[in-house]
Amino acid sequence: MRVLLVEDTRDVAEAIAIQLNRSGMACDMATDLDEARGFVAVQGYDVIVLDINLPDGLGTELLQELRGRGLRTPVIMLTALFSVDDRVSALNLGADDYLVKPFDQRELEARIHALCRREQGPKSEDVTLGDLVFNPTARVVTLRGQPLPLTRREFALLGLLIRNRGTLMDKERLYERLFSFDDADVGLNAVELYIARLRKKLAASDVRIETQRGLGYRILVDE
Structure with a gap:
């Protein structure tokens, strides 16, 4: 945000x-x-x-x-x-x-x-994706009922992907929502770093982040 x-x-x-x-x-x-x-x-x-x-x-x-x-x-x-x-x-x-x-x-x-x-729009506080439950107000993410520890930027990135699930989010759009102008020394590659960190923490879930090279990222639930 x-x-x-x-x-x-x-x-x-x-x-x-x-x-x-x-x-x-x-x-x-x-x-x-x-x-x-x-x-x-x-x-x-x-x-x-x-x-x-x-x-x-x-x-x-x-x-x-x-x-x-x-x-x-x-x-x-x-x-x-x-x-x-x-x-x-x-x-x-x-x-x-x-x-x-x-x-x-x-x-x-x-x-x-x-x-x-x-x-x-009107939505439930809890957003459920597969075995992951995301609560933006309480700033809590649980995986199969257990808290999933995330840094503030990992949480913000997950929130962006969840709110736009089903839509490809390009790197530039994610960057402008994660970093302010005061973060001018942070480059676009920081988005890839946080995507990698988030992927690692989601590895045990049935939720994954898909990369479409040159287009962006989106969050998916494995069937």
């Missing part, structure tokens, strides 16, 4: 980004509207976390621009304002949710996951 965080208080933004990265999300940070516009011009996001008060304007300006261009990326507004009118205005402009500062980091993560689940 890739998230854009637009927050001008750098220490707050960095603390949020670090925690989101630890939870397996790729998080890009922008400190003003201009920088945020540059990010959305070149990168798609699963969720945008957008502060209302920014140095060069209001976050609602960017929200209006996105919705005016037909982009339906879920947006969570961050606000220090307690006015009901301000919050209602943001929702009417196309925001999907809002959080009032200060907030608990766990609540932000929960709301990001909730918006992603909503975009994917």
